[in-house]
Amino acid sequence: MAREGRAKWGGFGSGSGQGQCSYKRITLIVCSVNIVIALYVLRHLYASLYIYSNKDNVVKYTPDQIRKMEESMKIRRASEPVELVKLVKQLKHEFSGEESVAELPQAVKHKITDEILQRLRSLRPNANASEQQEVVETWRKEKLKEAKMLALGGEGLKSTLSQEEAGMLVKTLESSWAMLLEDIGLWIPTEINNKEHDDKPEGVEDTDEDQILAGRPLPPECRAELHTDYDGAAVRWGLTHRKESAADCCQACLDQAKHAKPGEKKCNIWVYCPLEGGCYSPDIYEHKHMECWLKASEKPRLNFKDSYSEAYRNSHPTAPVIVPWVSGVVSV
Template sequence: MARGEWGYSGRCSYKRTTLIVCSINIVVALYVLRTLYTSLYMYPFSDAQTTFKYTTNQIRKMEESNQIRKASEPTELIELVKRLKTKFTSEERVVELPPHLKQKLMREILDRLRSLNAGANATQQREAVESWRKKKLKEAKKLIRGKTLNSTILPEEAGAVVRALRSDWDEFSDEIGLWIPVEIINKEHNDKPEGEEDYDIEILPGRKLPPECHAELHTDYDGLAIKWGLTHHKESAYDCCMACLDQAKRAKPGEKKCNIWVYCPSETGCYSPDIYQHKNQECWLKYSETPKLNFKDRYSESYRDAHPNAPVIVPWVSGVVST
């Protein structure tokens, strides 16, 4: 009997303990809920209730700070950077002429030069090319406006032609090797002695070359290189010729003596069918028992067809000297 009473009493004690624990949990849960509700009430999500109000003096100081900051900005530098960025972006958008169109324009220029008299001077050559350029520009502009013309260029090529012959004319003429020397004319007086020959080399920058240099414009002679022009630069064709003559005088017994000089007067460099990039002021000193021409005056059409990068006119200046 005592044993049964103990079992019944144990069951009551277990229920009482469970009830107490549940009550404690309920109390704790209510406390947590109350804490959360209090936090939401004290710090609501509405920004309107937490907006900080600045005083008039604070607002005035902030406006002054903004004015000082704006005044200290390098506006001129920013505008310059914007203009440069626009310029570079527009230059990057320039489309290079297609090879077939470039060849077409080069042939037309060459045909225009060939139509001149054999004795045409530099001024006449330049005027002929300029007349062709203006005429071709008019044709291209009319094609852009939709007019039908008997032209050598197609309507879809007109825009590229206008750009090449107007805004990019200097770059285009340099690229095709159109180098027409400036003819120096002295209108005030002529102090050249009667009977003395005129030397076309006077149109080159620098001092006048003496007769023993035998200078030839738009000419490239072949020969064994004594001085490589890639690392041997001279300020003028005169200096290049003098270097050749000086080497021949100072050559030791058994050494090759320079009897050919080849100079690049073009500021954009000179074309050559090798792997090197030939720059302005290159001076090549060469030797050959029987000097032979590489190129003279103009590159042939067949050669330019085989070498698309070749310009129309030979850019080099050469001479065979007597040693």
Template structure:
């Protein structure tokens, strides 16, 4: 019996000491938390005091000198130069913002111009006169279409053949973006004619002189053909081979054939891109201005000539109406 009482008293003391231990641990945790909070507050106070002490206080004399410096900089600012630069940037941005015509609109414009050109009677001998007539016919069509577009734009209630939403694009394109639109639809009429007195040349060379190519004239042995793309195995890639003119491209082909080693394919076809806007092709590459392709073929064959077929343009919407390349087969 005495042992039992002692056991109960022992367990009571043990329970009592367990509670005390728990209270002591909680008290210590609270004390540690308060200590950390106090340390954090003290560090923030010290940081804010340092920031406030780092504020620079300028004297009135220093402030006056700074204001004078700002005034001098503003007075010496090249206002006229800035104005001219902004004006040039505005003109450049307007020039780059070319109207993007839908394909059916460009096709309609192309058909109208071709119909106007077909109505002309060609003399067949006086090339300069024929080109002048073509230029006048295109300019006459342009003025008539511009007048019609402006009327359709201002008079919304009248029944015009030009929809009102297309009239604004036409007015801008025919006035400020006419050169770019002409390039997109494949219209290329020369300003002047080279060697117009040589009427005894073959028909192929007369066709070459109907349009002006940059650089020196293409020699007769190059047999240059405008709006023509010859097929063949490339012996020199034009993507990394550029020439200043079609004549230089032909000369590169002849030099390649002359210097080719035994067993190598000798260049007998040259293909040149004269357009500043690049030339279309059905491959995956972007063909740029002055590309010069050197090719070889035992039996030269034409890929495209004059105009791209309608079926081809339907399959390739980005293709122009007229073939932009210039090419030829050199004399053996």
């Protein structure tokens, strides 16, 4: 009888232990689930607050614009000559001193660009291309002499450059001067003397655009403005729309406005990239040479004009000093 009692009590104790163990496991599982749910809710609230706090900075695109962007990106990826681009970059690296320009700090590029612009502003308003080239070349020679003296440890020499920066600048000014000008977004035309060669077509007037932009002369109705970027709704995306010259881009805008169907937007703004190295823009795309954007706006508004401000360049380190685009507002 005693043995049976002990057996019963022992069985009860064993069952009780199993019940306690099961209870602890269930409690642990419930707590873990609650913690996961709490973390998920906190993450959702944080994401909502972040989106709300930044809602003024979000660019809103229509579904049609998003579709066009996706199509443009697919077309560009499919048509990108990857191997050819790699080969060209390799050749540039080997033959044109690309490395020395890349090594030059961005702050130094900004300094020398500001100095060049200051020299150009000292010229008379209607200075021709030869005068501009002479001023820039004079600056280059003076800066090269200063950098060489500083690189050799010139004592008492007042300069905004460090000795290390001076050494890199010497190499750039001697072997990569043309690439540096393109990198900072500054191009100066080669002046053409039509009177001497007598090769100018009859009835074509002299314009600043003829001397500066490559390709055929721009007609007066194009109203071309150098170093200018106008805003407007895109009638034709420049990512997949390229023209050989600014004049061709302007003509494309005039033709679109002329043949636009009823209800379609008519182009009255054209924006063209004349630089072989491409043109800077604060969006997510890489804008290449000969891109031609056709836009429409009832009240054309400037995005950028002449140069990017110092405050803008501080917040956008990759921006050059000079606006690289060429634009025009035409009459429709």
